[in-house]
Amino acid sequence: MTASRGLVLIVEDERYIADVQRLYLTREGFGVQIETDGEAGLAFVRRMHPVAVVLDIGLPGMDGIAFCRALRDADDWTPIVLVTARGEEADRILGLELGADDYLTKPFSPRELVARVKAVLRRASGPPGGAVTRVGRLSIDTAARTVHSDGEPVELTATEFNLLAHLLRNPGRVLTREQLLAQVWGYASYRDTRMVDVFVSQLRAKLGDASPIRTVRGVGYSTAGPCP
Structure with a gap:
């Protein structure tokens, strides 16, 4: 073959x-x-x-x-x-x-x-797309797969980018760790949900104060809506 x-x-x-x-x-x-x-x-x-x-x-x-x-x-x-x-x-x-x-x-x-x-x-x-989303100090271009904070580029891995983009596509919605593993990683069943926490922690470290990710204790994660 x-x-x-x-x-x-x-x-x-x-x-x-x-x-x-x-x-x-x-x-x-x-x-x-x-x-x-x-x-x-x-x-x-x-x-x-x-x-x-x-x-x-x-x-x-x-x-x-x-x-x-x-x-x-x-x-x-x-x-x-x-x-x-x-x-x-x-x-x-x-x-x-x-x-x-x-x-x-x-x-x-x-x-x-x-x-x-x-x-x-x-x-x-990554998923197809072309929109530029702005949330607070962040802008994310899903076609170019780039993220900027206050106009400065932020280097993300493919998985970090997809996790951030998915959360931003669902503003205000609380997504459980199991849902994120299914929707971002593509796993129908996965016992170690700690992997989601690791990637969220990495995103927050890279985005700093500009991070839009919120922890909903005991449930999962959410983000605010895009800027008008």
């Missing part, structure tokens, strides 16, 4: 796991490259610009956290799906805070991995 969906990089030091992941991704039309350590994986991303990275945290040498930090520090926002072992919650949350887009906990179904890769690519492309 000729790959048509783009090239995915798998950074995984357990060869059997990497081979299974490659098998399922290639069946779905992706090209796949496997690297077994973080430094080689990082060099490959910079050279070949894959559409997504499936990144194990527990790598020899440069681990997944250092890989993620190095990529984002270089202003490279290639979608990343973290793969973690059970008991690595602190590393998982840190990875999301550094700009990873999603994660899976071992053991997981290879079909679930494929679904997650497709989901992060959908979020990276």
